[in-house]
Amino acid sequence: MARVGVFVCHCGENIAGTVDVAAVAKAALDMPGVVHAVDYKYMCSDPGQTLLKDAIKEKKLDGVVVAACSPRMHEPTFRRAAEEAGINPFLCEMANLREHCSWVHDKGAATTEKAIDLVRLQVEKVKRDRPLQPIRVPITKKALVLGGGIAGIQAALDIANSGNPVLLVEKSPSIGGHMSQLSETFPTLDCSQCILTPRMVEVARHPLITLYTYSELEKLDGFIGNFKATIRRKARKIDEKLCNGCGVCQQKCPVKKIPDEFNEGLSFRPAIYVPFPQAVPNKPVIDVKNCTYYKTGKCKACEKLCPTKAIRFDQEDIVEVHDVGAVVLATGFKTMPVGNFSEYGYGKLKDVIDGMKFERLASASGPTGGAIRRPSDGKEPQHVVFIACAGSRDRLKGVPYCSKVCCMYTAKHAMLYRHKVHGGQATVFYMDIRSAGKNYDEFVRRAIEEDGVKYVRGRVSRVYEEDGQLVVKGADTLLGAEPVEIRADMVVLATAVQAQNDAEELAQKLHVSYDPYKFFAEAHPKLRPVETNTAGVFLAGACQAPRDIPETVAQASGAAVKVAGLFSQPTLTREPIIAVVDRQPPPVFSSCVGCFLCKSACPYQAIEEEVIKNRNGDVLKVVAKVNPGLCQGCGTCVSTCRTKAIDLEGFSNEQVFAELMCI
């Protein structure tokens, strides 16, 4: 006879406010098998856990139901407590009275009744729980970092410095990401390149970091500690070993008019190019789409002139499979295209640019050498209007969230402009100034007070061209929505930060959850911000949400510590929630008939064939066998099995049907 204990948590007022917890505990006492039921203010607190442990020992409980919050929150906590009290941790179940009941229903009899039902389901389940032993699997102590921006660079360096090898994969020809494009960074105004390039070089030189630029993840198989990553190394059409980065090919390439991605289309590049002078690795790549040779079969100017004979027109993509134990996703963001904004000219007005373009204009390594020149005619703009929240916090046409970095970089842009064009006027249209951060508000105040940037609180309704100038029409809401009209030479939009175009596809490759805006979802918004729901996959930087550089770096280091922590264990412990095939004594051996439908259903190739032989070596039966190292416990095989020979630990047929018997 089962001896189940039920512990009902008040969660302060969170549960007790809507559910009659005393009534739940009382009702639980009447459930068959329950010998002990109490309610307590905070079950997860130290005294709460002690209460649970003492009851297990005193009442000799062989099953525990904690009716509290979501098992996704505290199941590990209570399982550990149960284990400490001397019972198998898998004899502990949770009834979700908070997220699934008290928080979503009004106070009343129906809510308490539901709470009692939820407890009853778990009591029936726990009575049928079997003691399970955690599974130990080996760990491949090598990390895969996806994305070579500042997040990926920091994560790769930190993991490598902890003594573990790293494979850093970047899709573009150089690492550096968005940060390498920035002119100067807030709130210190130090030059982005100056602080970033040493780190880029460190990555390239680190003995434990393998750098794959111009490469992409094709597929990720396996599970925590034992992933298999398939990586496509796109053909650069260059022998990287021979190339010494002299740059002759770039100078001699006859194709010159390709918009330069690094300079946001403000300048041009040849068909064979290094994205920017400080690129790591400093090796060119041939842009196959624009190269004359690939279009017409003639040219080969670079091949003829290359002093080291490094050009390889026939080079093919290489697909490699790497064993890794953990993955850090650091794939960054994109900004909303200016073409999205009809009111600001659909991106057709040449002098309406976005923040990234302004960064390139203001950058000493940019197309103008750091001089602010407007794109249409190259004149120095005398009045620049900055529009914050272009797309952000705009439920109708943009995204509802705040992009977080724009208030700060708009202040920085205005400041840089005022420093570079002394007589120029800078006007910022804003909704609110969000400058929370160390020295951030001081920075914005400096822009306003010391550099004389004019801040106008209000939205811009329209930007149009008139007599070679841009007319900005808006409202000043602090002056009672007074209409404002400004004639400007250039308009800079602080466009919204968005997830990368391929974020959804990548999330699906890694089985990572994502939010409605395609930002990758963290396992818990507060307590597990760098982990994902997929064990062994971690997050760093703006692929999770809009982030500035300090936060990105901090998060990348956080993710790196999680990886290093994982790798510090000799072997990995996994939850034993896996499928098992029924085995019986002879002459039946197993109720499995060997149809292997399960094998075709299993997404992990975890079903193997077990040959049962007699003493003479004659085959008696071939049955399915689950490889516990590969099985992830989805249970798809269980519902496929015709003879019910396969079952899932922790969610067995008996358990689910027992739950259903009491609904």
Next chain:
Amino acid sequence: MAEPFEPKITAFVCNWCTYAGADLTGTSRIKYQPNVRVIRLPCTGRIDFMMVLKAFTRGSDGVIISGCHPNDCHYTSGNYHARRRWMVFRDLLEFVGIDLERIIFSWVSAAEGAKWADLVNEVTSKVRALGPYRELRQLAAVGID
């Protein structure tokens, strides 16, 4: 006067998307009707459709099946298995004469807290309007279970 009919809804949900989505409904404090009882499974692929029949014989008036969106399955393909099996099973149910309107197959992701609340409300209201479901319960009572 008889009490107004309150339907019993049983929901079979996967741990990674819909269960997490329902958790988010809670964290966001979005209210919905308390008629639903959730059976947590690792994946919708774990759903043996006998479970759905059992839910009806044990007194459910409606059933929700919900997991990860296509392509988003935590286990790569469990939700596809569930969907395919559901397609086959649905034909069988229709042939047997079970009211298909009482089974709602949906996808709710971990980020769709509001969708879970809407789904539960919608199904509860629909089943409330359909009235109690007795056919399978009666069959079970005479021993055909």
